[in-house]
Amino acid sequence: MKVMKRDGCLVSFEISRIVEAVDKAFIAVEGASRKEAALHIGDEVAHATEGMEQVSVEEIQDIVVEHLQSSGYPEVAATYQHYRESRDLERMRRGELYKISRDVIGVSNLDLLRENANLNGESFSGKMSRIGSEYAKWMASKFILPTDLMKSVKDGYVYVHDLDQYALGTTNCIFIPFDRLLAKGFNTGNGSVRPPQSIMTAMALVAIIFQSQQNSQFGGVSGNKIDWDLAPYVGKSFRRHFRKGLVYFAQEDQGEPRSNERVLTDDKLYIDNEQLKETYPHIYHYAYNETVNEVKQAAESLIHNLNTMSSRAGGQIPFTSLNYGMCTSTEGRMVSHALLDATMKGLGGGETPIFPQHIFQCKQGVNQAEGEPNYDLLLKAVECSSRRLYPNFVNVDASFNLVYYNPDDPNTIIATMGCRTRTISDRFGRNRLSGKGNLSFNTINLVRLGIEHGIIEGKRNLPDLSRFYEQLDQYMTIAVEGLIHRYELQAEQPAKASDFMMREGVWEGGEALAPEDKVRELIKHGTLALGFIGLGECLKALTGLHHGEDENSRSLGIEIISHMRQFCNEASERYDLNITLFATPAEGLSGKFTKLDRHTFGVIEGVTDREYYTNSFHIPVYYPMPAYRKIQAEAPFHELCNAGAISYVELDGNARQNTTAFRDIVQFALQQNIGYFSVNHPVDRCPACNYEGIIGSVCPGCGALETAGNFQRLRRVTGYLTGNYTERFNSAKQAEVRDRVKHL
């Protein structure tokens, strides 16, 4: 007879083990060994299981307890039972699940808690969320992931993003059709909301829509043309104020109170109506000023709302983004001005708002040169970014974005999710932004492949590129098949699982689905993205030089990334889905591959000697290089990464005092066909005197010392900002920030 242990192993039945355990219980209760009684129990077990081929440990223990009780030893039975339970507990403690929870609850693993820089993993709700997410990851990796993919993840070749959402079939991110939702009103699930009648209400509803939507998915939520979306409500506010003005100031303008009110239909009451301004100068003046004030207040409260509604699991604030800058109507421009002004003003204490991510949409003829209608907005955006690190700049003129741009449809103006995600193209024809988003990402560790096939370990004089590409294809295949596997889980979800998103048609067409309908036909318009990390270290490992150091390496880098893009294009054909190439941000992932690779290959200078791998195709942050060269070196990669990419330049200095340089750098990047761009610079703040700028060990404003000053140091991670980076960044990301060299 075989006994099956708890771990599934089969061992042969040995009566002596039972006798020994029972005798221990006798010793514990009666103070002395009772070998005979124990032998008797052992015999009973042997007898009870006679003829069975296999028996489990649990069954044996049940028999022991039963016989101890029936033989008049209830106390010994209880002791035996207790011992058994404590052994179970001990076993559980050795298990992975227990370790996960202990690490979270006891804050012993800070990197686990800080995986996401905007989640306070040390708070109660943050821990609660982490426990759930760690369990879901465990579940997915043990039981759901395809075997090949699981092995590649374990071996450090592939990373599955947001693994905790894999089994559930949750989707990633979305561009929200605010225009549609505001115009028709919506239902949050607990109550219905009428279309807003003023900009104040409209902006309040924007926050509520963001909040409702973010629980339908796991990633970012973005407004892709918020100036266009909100302009009509500025118009509505103006009409209201004008009509109010008619009641109070008609005498000043007309002498005849209210006589014309009936004639002034909605279509005549708009801000740009010169005739209105001439006929009713006082009323117009009143209504105009009231409108400007209202937009300003609405924008301020929107930004406060987006930084204070920690409604997301784990005390997280939704990852919100707002794209704007292209709407040239007076109303739309007011929205853009107000959003920038409110961001510059900061939150209650004057501090930099972390959310929303602002993205300024740049287009020649609209906002790029003196004399263009929104050039003032570009200047304001630059000023704002020089103080608050936002907005970033997205390039409508970039060749790969311009092809989608239709001047008559603001929904075709390129926009990004805060992190960089780009989803405009769709093989099923929805070549526009709102109403869809990205579904999931898998990322390839280029560095490991580089080390295995490069010259860095001294195993060969030339990189073995044919093996490199062979392996790359193998892992891309596994990663893309993983995306498809996950897509199948997502596509099988009923509409009711993503509730608000489908019911209200945030995902275009969702409103037509019944709660039990599968979402497959709709989410096919979204993108599946294959990402990559560490091109810099990969090239270093392959050739000895990265793409900042050597032009040949850079050509090889472009070749590798072109190859990956080609692979994605072919996979899109094969699976008839939107499979795109993504320049992966390193958040969460930063450090994970590095640890594994260092374990396998040891510390290799310029490759595994830092705690992190360089973001996507970026030139390593520690490598000194003039800004213009970094921009030129990275530019060609933007076109290749159709799921999104960003380039940064690091500024060393007080950028707010030199916005000319700031603007020139941004415009230079746009001219180089960079799709999405931002400037990093230090924004430190002294809470004692509110000085903002660069603070070393002493505050230049009030002389407070670092030790007493508790300076706040704001930095960027994966495109989003994060509060005090030394508290919220994981260790790899902190190391990366320390290493960032300024390009100026």
Added chain:
Amino acid sequence: MNVCGYIPESINEGQGLRAVLFVSGCRHACAGCFNVESWDFEAGEPFTEEMSAAILQDIIDNPLLDGLTLCGGDPFFSPEECTAFVRKLRNLCPAKNIWAYTGFTFEALMRQPKLRELAELCDVIVDGKFEEERKDVSLPFRGSSNQRLVDVAASLKRGVTVEYVLR
């Protein structure tokens, strides 16, 4: 002449993106100076022909640069060498502008021919000693409120010191 520093791109020493050359040697001895090591005329390394050529090439190559800033030390303690260098740059890149920092007042520069010659090659001069009690971190490109951004061309034209207006 020795130089004790060169930054290919900076946003801190004048408007726009600028190359900055730190010329060794200064006798103003301002209390609270940010760069005391640079007072020594022997600090850093000799400003050789090769270095001069390399820096000029850097500036020519960099499409983002607005110009060059001479910093120090005080470049006006080495006026002849600085004048020669700036003149070369002027000829090679007429579109780039030149800023210079000095502890002398602009009026003092105008009184001494050699200093005046260098000053006249510059677009903007940040003048005056650093005065610790008038330190003001909110002022762009200056340390203390007595220091001025002088618009050289406008000052020469009008015969009085005209301050440069930041755009």
